[in-house]
Amino acid sequence: RHLRLMAFLGIPAEDDALEFPLTAEDEAELRRLDEATELAATPYACLHPGGRRPSNRWAPENFARVADRLAAEGLTVVLTGTASE
Numbered sequence: 001r002h003l004r005l006m007a008f009l010g011i012p013a014e015d016d017a018l019e020f021p022l023t024a025e026d027e028a029e030l031r032r033l034d035e036a037t038e039l040a041a042t043p044y045a046c047l048h049p050g051g052r053r054p055s056n057r058w059a060p061e062n063f064a065r066v067a068d069r070l071a072a073e074g075l076t077v078v079l080t081g082t083a084s085e
Contacts (some may be wrong), residue, residue, distance in 0.1 A: 009034040035078075048085020 006013050014084075030036045047067060051057040068079045 039076065039078065042061060042076045043074065044071045044078050045076045046080050048080045050081030 003013050003016065047063055047070075049058065049060065049063040070077050
């Protein structure tokens, strides 16, 4: 699925290893976010608890346990996703 996304975006795939190159525009957009300053100061981990299909969703309690464990290891936990997820 990710390889199809790369093909759709016009990014050639030479094998099945995925890379998500960042552009100068991506970096500039990140610098405009208030949260970027906070994240740059500490190690963090991203959790993506969303899923459009119910079959892809994990119980919120499980994500909470993972987040608690990451926080106990000294990481700032960042949730990713969209409103629909």
